[in-house]
Amino acid sequence: MPDSVGYDSAGVSPVSDAVTEPAKILVVGPFGVGKTTLIGTVSEIEPLRTEEPMTVASVGVDSLDGVEGKTTTTVALDFGRISLDTIALYLFGMPGQQRFWSLWEGLEKGAVGALVLVDLRRLDAAFAVLDQLGTGRIPFVVAINDFPGTPRYADDEVRQALALPEAVVLHCDARDKRSSVDALITLVSHALTCLDSAEARP
Ligand SMILES: Nc1nc2c(ncn2[C@@H]2O[C@H](COP(=O)(O)OP(=O)(O)OP(=O)(O)O)[C@@H](O)[C@H]2O)c(=O)[nH]1
Ligand SMILES: [Mg+2]
Numbered sequence: 001m002p003d004s005v006g007y008d009s010a011g012v013s014p015v016s017d018a019v020t021e022p023a024k025i026l027v028v029g030p031f032g033v034g035k036t037t038l039i040g041t042v043s044e045i046e047p048l049r050t051e052e053p054m055t056v057a058s059v060g061v062d063s064l065d066g067v068e069g070k071t072t073t074t075v076a077l078d079f080g081r082i083s084l085d086t087i088a089l090y091l092f093g094m095p096g097q098q099r100f101w102s103l104w105e106g107l108e109k110g111a112v113g114a115l116v117l118v119d120l121r122r123l124d125a126a127f128a129v130l131d132q133l134g135t136g137r138i139p140f141v142v143a144i145n146d147f148p149g150t151p152r153y154a155d156d157e158v159r160q161a162l163a164l165p166e167a168v169v170l171h172c173d174a175r176d177k178r179s180s181v182d183a184l185i186t187l188v189s190h191a192l193t194c195l196d197s198a199e200a201r202p
Contacts, residue, residue: 013045015081019088023188024110027078027093028133029117030125032067034145034174035093036078038117042180043080043091050076062097066121066147075100077107082184089184098128113191114140115183117174120150123161130162139194141168143183 027035040047051072054062064070078093092107094100114133118126133140144150144158153161155169168190172183 015088016083019083021087023087023089023112025089025091026111026114028114030096031062033117033119038174038180039078039080039091039093041177042082045081048079111138113187114138115187116140116142117145139191141187141190143172145174
């Protein structure tokens with residue numbers, strides 16, 4: 001739920017005067033990993049959602065293993081905003097299924113970083129998203145959304161399983177604001193480091 005004050009009649013809260021930098025951040029991950037949940041948890045404005053009921057057409061396409069209670073899916077994007085000190089993060093939740101890949105082309109433009117949510121019970125589902133993200137060369141961190149019954153693996157084992165030996169890996173609970181904000185702070189800090197090293201290159 002938004003927790004800022006001063007909404008205008010359209011329900012939009014102005015960014016604080018302290019904000020001097022906008023940053024476009026992508027929240028990506030396979031089907032049902034908690035992208036919509038995370039953006040809703042942290043957003044200081046009423047998040048934009050494009051949820052539609054799942055129908056029998058999705059049976060055998062979008063696996064509900066581990067998220068049996070899920071009845072809707074994002075069909076375009078999620079959008080939210082959170083101000084962190086002087087930076088306003090504009091959060092774009094990307095659709096996780098391959099049939100929506102064509103939407104990514106426009107949505108990826110100008111992004112400074114991506115939070116890649118993964119579910120360790122279904123880690124293989126993350127490969128297609130990571131491949132898709134790789135094409136845009138956007139700095140990212142891997143955020144393990146710990147669902148109940150998630151097996152415990154060392155971060156290095158996760159890096160190995162994803163074939164990403166250098167990746168920044170963290171744990172988060174998409175339903176918890178502190179945890180989700182911490183994940184975004186880690187991402188921004190990583191993206192800034194990547195930017196610094198790119199600028200330092202001759
Ligand atoms: N236990 C637990 N459940 C979660 C967590 N994050 C999300 N969920 C639940 O998992 C389900 C899927 O969450 P969504 O936020 O819709 O996932 P999504 O990635 O946006 O899904 P799609 O847009 O359909 O790909 C929902 O029922 C959430 O309530 C979490 O950290 N822990
Ligand atoms: Mg969603």
